[in-house]
Amino acid sequence: MIELKNISKLYKTKNGEITAVKDVSLTIQQGEIFGIIGYSGAGKSTMIRLLNGLEKPSSGKVLVGGQEISSISGGKLRAARQKISMIFQHFNLLWSRTVEENIAFPLEIAGVKKEERTKRVNELIELVGLSGREKSYPSQLSGGQKQRVGIARALANNPEVLLCDEATSALDPETTDQILELLLDINKRLGLTIVLITHEMHVIRKICHRVAVMEAGSVVEQGEVLQVFQNPQAPITKNFVMQVSGKKEAKESIEQILEHFTSGKLVKLTFIGTKSEQPIISHLIKEFDIEVNIVHGSISQTTKGSYGNLIIQLNGKDSKVEEALLHLESLEIQTEVIEHA
Incomplete structure (x- = not known):
C-alpha cells in the first residue's frame, strides 16, 4: 500500500545542510495501523509530509497505492492526495463553520452535490459519535469532540490512507483512549490504512500493528508492536517501552x-x-x-x-x-x- 524506498530529505540553511530524514525504507500494508514514533527532532513530521506529497524527497521514492507520489505534481498530485487524508494535533477546524459544515467542506471543494453531501455528512456524524452536535461550532466542543470532527472531515472523500500527526497529543488520557478506540473501530469497519505519528508509546501499544522507531532522521528499529515490546533492541526503543511497561x-x-x-x-x-x-x-x-x-x-x-x-x-x-x-x-x-x- 505504502512503500518508502531509501528516502532522504535534506534542507539547505544558511548554516549548511540539515538531514531531516536519512535513507529510510518502510513498507506499510493495506489495512494496517502503522506507528512512527520518535522524540522531537527525530524526523517524524518530515516523514508525514513526504507521505502526502507536501515535501519531495532529496533522494529515494515514495509510493502510495502503486503510484509514485514523489515524482508527480499539479493535477495528478492533487488527485492522489484525495486518497490521502490527515488529522492534526490542534484539529485545524474552521471556527466560523458548524460541525456539519466543517465535515462538508472537502465535499464542497470536490464539487459533490448538496443532497449527496448531506447524506455523507450525516453518515460520518453518526460514525464518529457526534449525533446531536451537528449545529455546534468548534468553540462549543470539547477537545475530543473537535478531534472527532477532524476525523469525520478527513473521511469525507473516502480516502484509502489516513495520516495522524500527533492526533492525541493535545488531549487528556481518557479522551486519548476514546479517540484511539474510534480510530481502531474505523480501521476495522472501513479497512482504512492508518499511519500514526507520535512521541507516545501508549498510543503505539494501544492500536498499532507495527511500529518504526525514529532517531536523528533514521529508522533505528521496526517490527510488530508485541515483538518490539518483548525484545526492544535500540536504546531509544528501550526508553519508550520503559515508559509504559x-x-x-x-x-x-x-x-x-x-x-x-x-x-x-x-x-x-x-x-x-x-x-x-x-x-x-x-x-x-x-x-x-x-x-x-x-x-x-x-x-x-x-x-x-x-x-x-x-x-x-x-x-x-x-x-x-x-x-x-x-x-x-x-x-x-x-x-x-x-x-x-
Missing part, C-alpha cells in the same frame, strides 16, 4: 531487593498472549513446595495480545527451585535469573 519501577524494586538479598533466586518471567493469564504462581507453590514472593508485575495490552513481566523471589531447596525453573521453561515462559538490576 513498568520497567523503571521494576528496576527500582530489583535494586532494593538485591541490597538485602541473602537466599533463594530472583527470577524475571516474561509472558506473551494467553500465558499472561495462567495461574503460574499458585501452581509453583503447590507443585514444587517452594515459597514464591512477588517483587514486581505488569501487563501491557497490544493489538496482537498481552505482554507481561513478573519478577519473583524463589525460596526453597535448591533442587526444587531448579525443577521449578525447568518447568517454567517447558511452558515456553521466558525465564531469566537476575543477579543485578
Whole structure:
C-alpha cells in the first residue's frame, strides 16, 4: 500500500545542510495501523509530509497505492492526495463553520452535490459519535469532540490512507483512549490504512500493528508492536517501552531487593498472549513446595495480545527451585535469573 524506498530529505540553511530524514525504507500494508514514533527532532513530521506529497524527497521514492507520489505534481498530485487524508494535533477546524459544515467542506471543494453531501455528512456524524452536535461550532466542543470532527472531515472523500500527526497529543488520557478506540473501530469497519505519528508509546501499544522507531532522521528499529515490546533492541526503543511497561519501577524494586538479598533466586518471567493469564504462581507453590514472593508485575495490552513481566523471589531447596525453573521453561515462559538490576 505504502512503500518508502531509501528516502532522504535534506534542507539547505544558511548554516549548511540539515538531514531531516536519512535513507529510510518502510513498507506499510493495506489495512494496517502503522506507528512512527520518535522524540522531537527525530524526523517524524518530515516523514508525514513526504507521505502526502507536501515535501519531495532529496533522494529515494515514495509510493502510495502503486503510484509514485514523489515524482508527480499539479493535477495528478492533487488527485492522489484525495486518497490521502490527515488529522492534526490542534484539529485545524474552521471556527466560523458548524460541525456539519466543517465535515462538508472537502465535499464542497470536490464539487459533490448538496443532497449527496448531506447524506455523507450525516453518515460520518453518526460514525464518529457526534449525533446531536451537528449545529455546534468548534468553540462549543470539547477537545475530543473537535478531534472527532477532524476525523469525520478527513473521511469525507473516502480516502484509502489516513495520516495522524500527533492526533492525541493535545488531549487528556481518557479522551486519548476514546479517540484511539474510534480510530481502531474505523480501521476495522472501513479497512482504512492508518499511519500514526507520535512521541507516545501508549498510543503505539494501544492500536498499532507495527511500529518504526525514529532517531536523528533514521529508522533505528521496526517490527510488530508485541515483538518490539518483548525484545526492544535500540536504546531509544528501550526508553519508550520503559515508559509504559513498568520497567523503571521494576528496576527500582530489583535494586532494593538485591541490597538485602541473602537466599533463594530472583527470577524475571516474561509472558506473551494467553500465558499472561495462567495461574503460574499458585501452581509453583503447590507443585514444587517452594515459597514464591512477588517483587514486581505488569501487563501491557497490544493489538496482537498481552505482554507481561513478573519478577519473583524463589525460596526453597535448591533442587526444587531448579525443577521449578525447568518447568517454567517447558511452558515456553521466558525465564531469566537476575543477579543485578
